[in-house]
Amino acid sequence: MKIALAQLNYHIGNFESNTAKIIDHIKIARKNGADLVVFAELCVCGYPSRDFLEFDEFIELCETSAQKIAAECTDIACIIGLPTPNDKNEGKELFNSAYFIENGKVKAIAHKALLPNYDIFDEYRYFEPSTEFSCIDFKGHRIALTICEDLWNTIENPLYVTRPMDILIEEKPDVMINIAASPFAYNHDEERIEILSDNAKRYNLPLLYVNNIGAQTELIFDGGSLVFDNTGKLIDEMPYFEESIAYYNLNEKATITFEHPSTLRKEKQSDIEQIHRGIILGIRDYFYKSGFKQAILGLSGGIDSAVVCALAAEALGPENVMAVLLPSRFSSDHSIKDAEDLVKNLGCMHETIAIKDITNAFEATLSPQFKGLPFNIAEENIQSRSRAVLLMAMCNKFGYILLNTSNKSEAAVGYGTLYGDMCGGISVIGDVYKTQVFELARHINKDREIIPENSIIKPPSAELRPNQKDTDSLPEYDVLDKIIAEYVEGRSSSATIIKMGYDEKTVRRVIRLVNLAEHKRYQTPPILRVSPKAFGMGRRMPIVGKYLS
């Protein structure tokens, strides 16, 4: 039996394009002699469709699409994922399901049993867990079909009290197929391989695993579909961050062979390389799927906006990126020169708009109210917000989307101006620590200097007052980033972090800043998620409370 694995980029709620893409790949698979073609979890509607799953019409459109797909499968079988109604009068209204389609009809349905409901996942919000399992017979093979998290219950640390494969294995399947929507984080590829390998070994069965690819606003899916033999050995790995279809022969003794050159990665990609590829896909899909072409951003001469500009130029083409220099009286000459050099290196569009007259007008207008009071954060923020108003005016006039250039370290401690530099349609590096931004800049420059060396080596500064440096208000970034990671990703208490050897006063101050910035982060753009714990939908904190410190 020849099985095609199709890892494709779906568009949430775009039934027309998703259905057309699935049918196209059924035709391709047929032409290549496949008996069965396997698509990813919830491919019909896209993952995550979120509260659109609560609309009856949305669920009906899923079924209509599935019927169109079934009509195409007269001489080839396929597996597709879609939400289906729970007909019992109890529990949630839907299942997260897989259709096994053969001879133009739905021959079998598998429902997901283990529903992730942590970090960015909300599956209990919509779905009832399945309690019934059975294998599917096809062409002399018996398939144990499961959906993503169904294989994610580890022996050491079981997240769930049941394990669907423990039930399915009693029917003596000779192969496992798992369809998934497993979002990207720079370390998640290795975790996936480990958990899936463990399943293949535990059940002594080969395993074919199909993942989604493509970005859905903040969530990036990296593909990298996987094939294991019954010893748990990874025998093939489909490409990461791109659409692909590949063919595998399931032989009589349930061994797997394939004819194409193996795409197994020779070595693990570095974290930064993965982050780079993830962000490029994230930007591209955000623009493509929302029907926009051109980005705008403010270029300060600093490293963050330089990196975002370079990434945007790579993702959208430099001709679609408008970089705006917005110097104030505090902008240093080298900053302006660094920004100009970057624009030259990239070949993107650019404008220079000085903000002096505007900030003067704000200060003059407010002089009756601010009379006698010293320059402080109010005036600093006026600069940042004036820039945002200018950039948004350009968006409104010309149809750009503003890219946010805040990094994760700033987002964590609230080192940014709400309605100022925290604006944007999408945050490009909001899940990348400042120390990683430096690495990313070096990575972008690996073949030629794109980001001016000076932007990389000079001390970071917001340039909102004379001679300001980030380290005036914050610890050095190498210390700051580690404390933030311990608190945000490790969920460690200040006591624990202090015990690790960090300065007590610094730790307490950083954690306090992280907590106090919740109200700011609540109003920031969606952040492209590249780490296991990004700010946004995967981290849900109270705004008004008294916090740990």
Next chain:
Amino acid sequence: MKIALAQLNYHIGNFESNTAKIIDHIKIARKNGADLVVFAELCVCGYPSRDFLEFDEFIELCETSAQKIAAECTDIACIIGLPTPNDKNEGKELFNSAYFIENGKVKAIAHKALLPNYDIFDEYRYFEPSTEFSCIDFKGHRIALTICEDLWNTIENPLYVTRPMDILIEEKPDVMINIAASPFAYNHDEERIEILSDNAKRYNLPLLYVNNIGAQTELIFDGGSLVFDNTGKLIDEMPYFEESIAYYNLNEKATITFEHPSTLRKEKQSDIEQIHRGIILGIRDYFYKSGFKQAILGLSGGIDSAVVCALAAEALGPENVMAVLLPSRFSSDHSIKDAEDLVKNLGCMHETIAIKDITNAFEATLSPQFKGLPFNIAEENIQSRSRAVLLMAMCNKFGYILLNTSNKSEAAVGYGTLYGDMCGGISVIGDVYKTQVFELARHINKDREIIPENSIIKPPSAELRPNQKDTDSLPEYDVLDKIIAEYVEGRSSSATIIKMGYDEKTVRRVIRLVNLAEHKRYQTPPILRVSPKAFGMGRRMPIVGKYLS
């Protein structure tokens, strides 16, 4: 046996103040001869503590507080709610639990079985559902103790496949106690009474129900704890929107009597009266719990900002409200006069800051880029955003929190400027439709004219271009609000709404606008929730997708 029900206002993560408040009320209950005092769900840490529940330290602090409370209970019993670790090595790490404390010790623990995971609820994110249930014997009575949602599984439309009371009833309890954190919506009080009454009748047992009160950022808890006899008759109702303690005698035949004058409401409060009280509590707790005192807002002369100003003055005192008139060249004379009249009626602080010089500076600065292009939404938004920069500068200089004045109709269709009038720390009327804002204004004016009649009767306008009216771009609000409600709250498709008799073109346009505004709503402040379906944490939609229409 005398049972005290204590409905109190907790502060998330403020273990010190929550514990002190609980202990104070144990002392008060003891002084009043109570045998048992019952506090609300998760009272120890506050509800919803959200992802703080993922911090080990947070859970340890809950247990430490519980032990302090237990030490106080040497001669009185109490029931408190807190998260507790799940000791089994499978499933989620926590239970949502109730401690029954007697003789200074935890005598029994009940875990919640039915975990709401819809709308604003995320309980499966943290908690494992309980599968074991047993009653608690105390002073000759047998108590069936459950937690909130445990009683929420209706016969007609069961949300869950189990029903804890069906198991507990086999131990022949003579009373039910339920501790809850049931958030306010203007129609939720009646639903609660109906469901709880149904439980009392079904199990033929009296029922004492203790709810939380107080606002936690966007979520408002309205109290209104309830006592039913075994026929399902509501025999007492504690006050709404305020802290309270009340005493009930559970007699030998499990009948309930009480000595205080009944606080059973003679008639249902109107929706608008409830919304009014809910918002006042919401504003007050937002400021109090975040340690701020003073609010600022922009006053346009229109009804929305007038209503918000009046509500803020009531919640915080007029001396703590700064109303800023920010006229532009498009502001009409009557708008300025209406705003001035309001300020006079309320006696709040006020400033007038004309934005002309600032918008002129923006337009002059952008003239090279905008040369030859007509005035459009770019210039309109510059006005709105200039006002936001001014208001935020006042916040930064003087320590105000900016109140957002958008209503639900605007929030729905995106009729507002991101980083302009959509700014603010908290959205006061973002869950109140424009048609309800008019009702709210009338309600506020019921004793004397606070909101100038002219603000109520004139046609709504954003005044961002000459002679602009909302109805230039939007349908009449009475039609618009109904279509939005059908789509957002009813989750009806356009086809269904059109079948109800609404104009097809209007319906499709409104739904399209609602969908397109997702990216704006993502970045708006938390919205005080007063309806069963508010924008914010209870409605989670994709931003980039192709939508229903």
